[in-house]
Amino acid sequence: MNATQQHMLDVYRAAQLGQPAPPAPGQGDWQVVREIRDHQLLGALAAGRPPRPGRLRAALAGLFASATRGRGAQAGRTRAVAGSGSGACG
Template identity: 65%
Template structure:
């Protein structure tokens, strides 16, 4: 059964029981991504690490430590 079929079945059942319809598939995806980002930033601050730019800093350190080619 696909996600769409399950959603339609759940909507039908909710309508039959007089309950509110469930949210459509994918309706809250961006909200979940934002909450995950906020949680990671909060965890970083609590652990004493910078909340922003950690990946860029790590890449910068990695690129500066690499020996340069002589070509």
């Protein structure tokens, strides 16, 4: 069951019980990111460290870069394999 199907089931159950419907999946994702950033900044200030607001962005950029590097290498291997086998059938 994916997130959309689970949400539809939760909405149905809430309607049957007369309760308010739950929020849609993904609706508060950016709010959570902002709250994590604020929590990290507050923790740094409380510990006496200088706040570095770019740490989360740098970490996400590093994850994105490693994911795209991995996909590019995989795509290159796929092209090489496909190219080497095309002349063998003749």
